[in-house]
């Protein structure tokens with residue numbers, strides 16, 4: 001009894017059918033130990049260049065798996081909930097990056113020396129002392145900047161015109177307030193009785 005073999009060639013593998021009719025296809029190439037039924041029907045069809053080797057049995061191309069070769073496989077596996085889009089290509093969840101979604105990434109990065117970390121699956125910036133905010137972009141002024149002053153660096157207030165001091169809490173009067181008067185707002189003196197006027201220069205008559 002002579003046994004003929006039929007081989008089919010796909011992009012990635014050679015399958016041979018032992019005992020098939022030789023006139024179906026040229027019998028050549030490497031013989032591999034697969035039983036291949038040329039009349040096999042796979043429903044649904046094998047995807048991603050997979051071969052239908054027996055009824056409803058697909059032989060998948062490298063990088064694919066599943067009953068119909070419908071799933072791509074990634075090695076190493078996609079980490080942190082990432083999805084394997086095609087062999088070796090992961091789609092990462094927000095907050096993760098890198099080829100295998102193994103790196104934590106913070107949107108826009110962390111500023112001022114902040115470090116991007118993942119805590120229980122939540123990705124965030126870990127800020128150094130003196131800084132806060134989602135990207136460590138807000139300076140902390142424990143003294144609280146007053147009168148419209150803005151905290152520009154840890155403990156440093158930038159004051160609006162007419163205000164001075166670490167917390168912008170001291171008004172500045174260009175002209176001194178005289179006779180015990182007090183500068184209570186930019187260029188505004190509060191005078192002691194019986195003085196009055198912009199600089200408390202004038203004395204009320206009794």
Ligand SMILES: *[C@@H]1O[C@H](CO)[C@@H](O)[C@H](O)[C@H]1NC(C)=O
Nearest residue numbers: 037039040041042054055056
């Ligand atoms: C494969 O399926 C076809 C059609 O459904 C059927 O005719 C054939 O006998 C099946 N072959 C085998 C080996 O079961």
